[in-house]
Amino acid sequence: MATSTTFLDTNELVLNMGPQHPSTHGVLRVILKLDGEKVMGADCVIGYLHRGVEKIAENRTYQQFAPYVDRMDYVAAVSNGLGYCLAVETLGGIEVPERAQCVRVILTELNRIASHLLWLGTHALDIGAMTPVFYCFREREEVLKIFEKYCGARLTTHAFRIGGLQYETYDTFEKDCHAFCDWFEKKVVEYEELLTTNRIWVGRTKGVGILDAEACKAYGVTGPVLRAAGVEWDLRKAQPYCGYEKYDFDIPTCAGGDTYDRYIVRMQEFHQSVRIIRQAVDSLPEGPIKGRVSKVFKPPVGEAYASIEAPKGELGYYVVSDGSTQPFRLRVRPPSFVNLQALDEMCRGCLVADVVAIIGTIDIVLGEVDR
Amino acid sequence: MEEILDNPYLQPIIATLLIIAVFPLVAGYMVLAERKVLADLQVRLGPMRVGPYGFLQPLADAFKLMLKEDIIPAASDKWIFWGAPVLSTFTALTAFSVMPFSDKFYVADVNIGILFILAMSSLGILGLILGGWSSNSKYSLLGALRSAAQMVSYEVPLGFTTVTALMVAETLSMQGIVQSQLDKGVWIAFSNYGLMLVPAVVFFIAAVAETNRAPFDLPEAESEIVAGFHTEYSGFRWALFFLAEYASIFVICGIAVTVFFGGWLRPFANVGFLETPLNVVFPILLFVVIGAGCALGAARVTLAYEKAIMGVLALGMFLVAGLFAIPMINELIIGFFWFLFKVLIFIYVFIWVRGTFPRFRYDQLMQVGWKYLIPISMGGLIVNGIVLLFTS
Numbered sequence: 174m175a176t177s178t179t180f181l182d183t184n185e186l187v188l189n190m191g192p193q194h195p196s197t198h199g200v201l202r203v204i205l206k207l208d209g210e211k212v213m214g215a216d217c218v219i220g221y222l223h224r225g226v227e228k229i230a231e232n233r234t235y236q237q238f239a240p241y242v243d244r245m246d247y248v249a250a251v252s253n254g255l256g257y258c259l260a261v262e263t264l265g266g267i268e269v270p271e272r273a274q275c276v277r278v279i280l281t282e283l284n285r286i287a288s289h290l291l292w293l294g295t296h297a298l299d300i301g302a303m304t305p306v307f308y309c310f311r312e313r314e315e316v317l318k319i320f321e322k323y324c325g326a327r328l329t330t331h332a333f334r335i336g337g338l339q340y341e342t343y344d345t346f347e348k349d350c351h352a353f354c355d356w357f358e359k360k361v362v363e364y365e366e367l368l369t370t371n372r373i374w375v376g377r378t379k380g381v382g383i384l385d386a387e388a389c390k391a392y393g394v395t396g397p398v399l400r401a402a403g404v405e406w407d408l409r410k411a412q413p414y415c416g417y418e419k420y421d422f423d424i425p426t427c428a429g430g431d432t433y434d435r436y437i438v439r440m441q442e443f444h445q446s447v448r449i450i451r452q453a454v455d456s457l458p459e460g461p462i463k464g465r466v467s468k469v470f471k472p473p474v475g476e477a478y479a480s481i482e483a484p485k486g487e488l489g490y491y492v493v494s495d496g497s498t499q500p501f502r503l504r505v506r507p508p509s510f511v512n513l514q515a516l517d518e519m520c521r522g523c524l525v526a527d528v529v530a531i532i533g534t535i536d537i538v539l540g541e542v543d544r
Numbered sequence: 545m546e547e548i549l550d551n552p553y554l555q556p557i558i559a560t561l562l563i564i565a566v567f568p569l570v571a572g573y574m575v576l577a578e579r580k581v582l583a584d585l586q587v588r589l590g591p592m593r594v595g596p597y598g599f600l601q602p603l604a605d606a607f608k609l610m611l612k613e614d615i616i617p618a619a620s621d622k623w624i625f626w627g628a629p630v631l632s633t634f635t636a637l638t639a640f641s642v643m644p645f646s647d648k649f650y651v652a653d654v655n656i657g658i659l660f661i662l663a664m665s666s667l668g669i670l671g672l673i674l675g676g677w678s679s680n681s682k683y684s685l686l687g688a689l690r691s692a693a694q695m696v697s698y699e700v701p702l703g704f705t706t707v708t709a710l711m712v713a714e715t716l717s718m719q720g721i722v723q724s725q726l727d728k729g730v731w732i733a734f735s736n737y738g739l740m741l742v743p744a745v746v747f748f749i750a751a752v753a754e755t756n757r758a759p760f761d762l763p764e765a766e767s768e769i770v771a772g773f774h775t776e777y778s779g780f781r782w783a784l785f786f787l788a789e790y791a792s793i794f795v796i797c798g799i800a801v802t803v804f805f806g807g808w809l810r811p812f813a814n815v816g817f818l819e820t821p822l823n824v825v826f827p828i829l830l831f832v833v834i835g836a837g838c839a840l841g842a843a844r845v846t847l848a849y850e851k852a853i854m855g856v857l858a859l860g861m862f863l864v865a866g867l868f869a870i871p872m873i874n875e876l877i878i879g880f881f882w883f884l885f886k887v888l889i890f891i892y893v894f895i896w897v898r899g900t901f902p903r904f905r906y907d908q909l910m911q912v913g914w915k916y917l918i919p920i921s922m923g924g925l926i927v928n929g930i931v932l933l934f935t936s
Contacts, residue, residue, distance in 0.1 A: 188682050210686070210906055301759060301903020307586035373759055373902045525686070526905045 185213060190528070192221050198295065198532060199539030203516070205528065212528060215520040217513060222543040230503035235261050235335060235470050238500070242490075243329035245507065246541040248291050251284035251320070252483040254333045259414055260479035260490035261335050262464075265472035272460040273337035274415045278453045279350060280323070280332055281415075281481075282446040286357065287316040288484035288536075289439050289446075293364065296436070296533035300377050305367060312360050315353050322349070335470065337463035350454045354447045361443045369440070378433035382519035382531035385430050392515045396486025396508050397438045398535060402430035408482035420452045432534040439536075471498055485509055485536050505544060509537040559651045563640050571790040572602030578895050585899040596850035597841060599857075612779035617679060620776065624678035629777065629784035632671030636791035639664040643798050644718040646808040646879030657718035658706060661799060662699075665754065665792060669695045675785070676773030687772025690906060691756060697913040698753040698760075704921035705743035705750065708928050709803045712740065722807035729814040733804040736931050743924040744804040746917055748893075751796040753913070755789065758898035760909060797890035798883075805886055808879035823878050827868040835861030 191202040200221035206213040226245060230238045242257045243250035255277055262269060269277075294309030317327040322343050324332045332338070368374045384394065386402040399406055407424045409417040425441030427434035472494045480489035486508025495501040512535050519531045548554065576591065576598065583590030591598030616622055642657040644650050654660060669692060676688020709732050713721040725731055733744040753760035774785045801807060810822045835858045842854035867873045868881075904912065 186682060188686075297902065301761070302901065303582070303758075304586050304899050307588060311587055368902075371902065373904060373908075376908050377902055377905055524906055526903075 188525070192218075198537055201513075201532070201537065201539055201542070203528065203532070205520075205525070207525065210524045210526075212520045212523050212525065215517045215528065217516055219510075219513070219539075219542050222539045224544065226544045227503050227505060230500050232499065234498045235472070235500065238503070239333075239335065240329070240331045242505075243331055244540060245505065245544055246288075246483065246485065246488070246509065246538045247328060248538055249284050249288040249484045250329045251280050251332050252288075252481060252488060254331060255281050255415070256479060256481045256483065256488045256490050258333045258335050259481060260477055260492045261472070263479050264475065264477035264492050264494055265335075265466070265470065267336045267466055268464045269337050269415075270461045270464055271416070271458045273462045273464075275453050275457050276338055276342060276462070277333060277415050278417065278420070279450055279457075280320070280330075282449045282453070283316050283319060283350070283353075285446050285484045286443060287313045289443060290316075292439065292484075292533070292536045293436075296530070296536075297368065299529040299533040300374065302368070302374070305364060308360070308364065312357055315356070319346075319349050319353065322346075334463065334466075336466035337461070339463075341462055342457075347454050347457065350450055354451055358444070358447055361440065365440060369437070375433060377526075377530060378436055378534075379431060380429075381432040381523060381527050382534060383429070383431045384515050384519050388515065388518060389430070392518075393511045394486070394515050396483070396512065396536075397435050397442065398486070398512055398515070400424065401427045401434035401438045403428045408480060408487060412480075414479070414481060417449075419456070420449050422448050432530055435534045469498060471496060480506065483508055485538070485541075486512055507541040507544065509535075509539075509541040510544075513537050513542055556651045559649060560641070563651070564637065567637065567640070567791065567794075568606070568787060569602070570794070571787050572606055574790050574794070574891065575605070575786075576602050577891070578898075581892065581895045582899050585896070596845045596847075596854050599853060606783070609783040610780055614780070615778050617681070617776050619680040621678035621680065624674050625776075626781075628671045628675035628678060629781045629788070630671075631674065632668055632788035633784045633791070635664045635668040635671065636788040636795065639795045640791070642718050643795065644722055644802055644807055645883050646877070647719070647722075648876060649880055650719065653717055653719040655715075655717045655720075658710065658716050658721070658799070658803065661718075661795065662703065662706065665795065666695075666699060668788065668792060671785075671788065672773045675777065679773075679776035681776050683775045684773050687775065691773055693906075694756070694760065694909060694913075695754060697910060698750045698917070701746055701913065701917040701921040702750040702754055704918070704925050705747040706799075706803060708743040708921070708925045709740070709747075711925075711929060711932055712736065713803070718802055718807075721802055722809060725806050726809055726813055731804065731806040731809070736928050736935075739924070739928050739931055740804070743921060743928070744800075746921045746924065747800060747804065748890075750913075750917055750921075751800060752894060752897060753909070755793045755796055755894075757793065757894055759901035759903050761898075761903060793891060793894060794887065797887045797894070800890055801883060801886040806882075808883040810878070810882050824868060824874060827878070827881055828865045831861045831865035831868070835859075835865060 186207040188205040188207050189202065190205055192200040202218040202221065204216040204218065206215075224244075226241055229241055233241070239254060239257060242253040246253050261267075290309040290313040294306030297303075297305040320330050320332070321327045323346065324330050324340055326332075384392075384398060384402060386399075386404050388394075389399045389402045389404065395406070403426055405424050405426050408414070409422075410424060422445045423441075425438050425445065427437050474494055474496045476491065476493040478489060478491045480487050482488075487506065488508055489506035491502075491504040491506070492500050493502040516531065516535065519535075520528050523531065579601075580590045580598070591601040594600045594604045616625055639661045641651040642654055642660050644653070644657075672691045672695075673688045676684040676686075676691070679685075710716060710721075712728075712732050712735055713724045715721060715724060721732075728735065733740050774782055777785060806813065810818075812818050812822070838854050838858035838861055842851050842858060845851055845854060867877065
């Protein structure tokens with residue numbers, strides 16, 4: 174009784190946002206403590222989409238579990254698959270052929286563009302600009318078409334296999350990628366014209382939800398949120414995988430760590446992804462697409478951790494093997510889950526309208542948060 | 545019979561009945577137009593399923609809303625919850641009574657016309673506040689508080705700019721305002737050496753805010769507070785709020801057109817040689833083009849009933865075009881045509897703005913209102929007043 178009276182102070186309003194709310198991006202529930210429209214604190218309640226993915230892994234063989242990871246961050250399924258495959262390959266000491274690595278880079282970067290497009294559209298929608306979302310979906314459609322032609326699926330692609338790829342690229346793959354890059358670069362400029370200098374947009378995002386570098390490190394926040402705070406940390410450069418060291422690209426950073434900076438960082442990443450795709454398509458080597466993996470795959474007893482720079486931040490997979498066909502334990506380090514922790518700190522002192530902007534700018538996918 | 549025809553109340557009653565009967569339909573088609581225009585801006589098609597090109601969508605929507613279960617939340621204040629949408633709709637529709645649709649068609653021409661409209665639109669806020677309060681829901685309450693603050697703030701610049709225009713027009717009667725523009729030979733927005741354009745623009749911005757439209761749609765900001773003051777409303781009560789919203793959009797555009805842009809006057813109303821091209825050729829051409837568009841649509845749809853609807857629409861448009869060719873009828877309806885034409889342009893801009901801009905935040909909204917619009921509108925009032933003093 175005593176706790177409830179202090180929590181429900183006479184001046185403060187407790188507002189329950191979600192799990193059914195148009196802009197909590199799924200089934201996130203945020204309990205807001207409001208003083209008028211000012212947010213005094215935010216408490217996240219998660220788990221509405223919990224499916225026990227990590228536990229399922231213990232009952233599936235390594236190959237069987239691969240499609241499950243696509244269902245975590247379903248807007249960046251390819252990245253999820255890549256992280257899992259890398260972890261298992263490290264565990265089993267499997268060599269992945271050059272060509273497979275190159276195709277992986279192309280598809281993952283395309284997926285980064287698709288994921289960022291979905292972020293941009295919904296973020297703009299949260300802030301009240303209702304048009305960009307349709308433009309973003311138009312462009313995202315082209316990426317999904319490439320996925321569909323490559324592996325038959327659009328969203329939960331299961332594009333990669335342990336040891337390399339299942340499918341050879343289709344005939345016009347290179348041409349499609351180039352065509353998309355040329356077309357998309359022009360479109361990004363259009364978005365920037367629509368939003369970057371728009372006074373209302375700048376007013377809504379500048380100085381909102383500031384998270385500085387120290388706080389980012391304290392919370393373990395990664396990805397564009399960290400880079401917007403001025404930390405030049407990108408796993409593609411810091412600990413290259415899949416041959417990212419061969420490609421020439423920059424890590425976009427900003428200094429302010431506010432919502433506007435995170436927007437700028439992600440917009441720059443569109444350009445960098447296009448750069449990487451172009452280089453990778455041009456240098457696509459010939460050769461096999463899958464390394465030697467036995468049908469009954471039994472990695473040696475041990476453990477491995479592999480992490481990649483997913484669109485939302487560091488995506489890590491920790492796999493423990495007991496020498497059988499199934500993982501003994503699998504643990505995912507999802508960027509959305511870790512980044513979401515910072516919501517309370519970012520929200521304090523903001524207005525209700527900023528909360529939706531901040532949820533949008535963290536770029537969470539609840540499938541990944543709850544797993 | 546003679547007695548009935550001579551009755552001074554006859555025309556107002558007919559006009560009132562026409563407005564009440566037709567306006568819900570007009571509001572429905574305004575929604576359809578909004579959805580279509582937005583769809584056009586957003587590289588999609590908009591409603592296409594009900595009827596040819598979605599033309600019957602408003603009817604389907606209205607039908608659905610009337611059939612919905614009537615829900616009054618158990619925790620709500622029932623009588624106020626019941627009365628709020630009625631109040632909103634009542635005030636919004638009442639404002640039509642002094643709207644000068646043309647020199648011939650209006651309900652009443654009272655000598656305080658513009659004051660009456662402003663009073664009615666202020667009272668309309670009460671409906672939103674009561675609705676939000678009586679719902680007993682936090683989202684509704686937040687929405688109601690926002691709308692109260694917003695509408696009260698934006699009524700000030702709206703009032704100041706209207707007063708500026710009234711100084712030029714020298715009358716409060718809606719018909720009188722249009723008449724004065726005809727006498728002066730220039731629309732008020734362009735009078736006073738173009739100085740009146742400032743109040744006209746401020747009026748437009750304040751009007752967007754006053755009707756709770758994007759980018760000032762905070763009271764019903766979908767991504768923040770779900771649906772704002774009407775979160776708990778459903779079915780026909782919700783439809784009434786919707787009707788009120790679109791009625792007030794129409795009314796505020798009507799005021800803008802009347803007070804600043806010449807009401808039912810054609811462009812360049814005093815330039816004689818433009819009489820035929822603007823009053824006869826332009827409407828005929830417009831309706832022929834629309835009719836041709838409908839005919840083209842009829843050729844493209846496949847279902848028989850859709851073909852029939854599009855065909856009838858095309859014929860109707862050609863018929864209207866024909867009406868404008870008859871001098872006697874032309875004289876009757878041309879004022880109405882220009883009034884509607886201008887109002888529709890304004891409504892199009894409303895929709896265009898909605899599709900383009902992100903939403904303001906609550907504090908920014910207040911800043912725009914109090915720090916920019918009110919000082920500018922007051923400055924406009926003073927400067928225009930001084931100029932008027934020295935030129936008259």
